[in-house]
Amino acid sequence: MNKITVNMIVNRKPVTVEIEPYARLLDVLRKDLKLTGAKEGCGIGECGACTVIIDGETVDSCLTLAASCEGKSIETIEGVADGDKLHPVQEAFVEHNAMQCGFCIPGLVLSGKNILDKYPEADRERIVEAISGNLCRCTGYKQVVDAIEDAKDKLND
Numbered sequence: 274m275n276k277i278t279v280n281m282i283v284n285r286k287p288v289t290v291e292i293e294p295y296a297r298l299l300d301v302l303r304k305d306l307k308l309t310g311a312k313e314g315c316g317i318g319e320c321g322a323c324t325v326i327i328d329g330e331t332v333d334s335c336l337t338l339a340a341s342c343e344g345k346s347i348e349t350i351e352g353v354a355d356g357d358k359l360h361p362v363q364e365a366f367v368e369h370n371a372m373q374c375g376f377c378i379p380g381l382v383l384s385g386k387n388i389l390d391k392y393p394e395a396d397r398e399r400i401v402e403a404i405s406g407n408l409c410r411c412t413g414y415k416q417v418v419d420a421i422e423d424a425k426d427k428l429n430d
């Protein structure tokens with residue numbers, strides 16, 4: 274099958290990829306662009322390990338055709354820190370020990386960051402809802418929600 278050209282903004286930089294029309298965004302990010310922060314857990318939209326932000330909304334990149342991202346802005350975990358400076362949500366995950374194996378963490382951080390971007394005053398219930406599509410098999414969720422609430426407070430200081 275002929276490849277197609279897709280132009281996207283990834284982590285604030287324009288990129289052009291030549292891909293199969295059926296390529297998943299997750300594979301394009303990981304294989305073509307070498308951005309391996311988004312993980313493949315289930316591959317069927319159930320675990321959230323592949324979460325990225327597209328035009329301000331969290332999506333499962335395993336269920337997203339890269340071809341549908343023409344002209345869109347994509348944020349992955351690799352774009353969250355500012356150089357060597359972690360984003361407050363990342364810092365809070367470290368401070369709260371909100372991780373064990375780390376497999377789910379890129380998705381959880383992106384979901385946490387995105388809810389605070391959209392709702393800077395998000396309450397605990399809204400934060401819990403925002404991460405409800407991100408499954409963690411080892412840490413549990415209390416530290417994660419505590420971390421996102423803490424980041425909210427710091428961002429609003």
Ligand code: FES
Pocket residue numbers: 312313314315316317318319320321322323324333334335336
């Ligand atoms: S790998 Fe995409 S939701 Fe699980």
Ligand code: FES
Pocket residue numbers: 372373374375376377378408409410411412
């Ligand atoms: S820290 Fe291991 S799956 Fe979440």
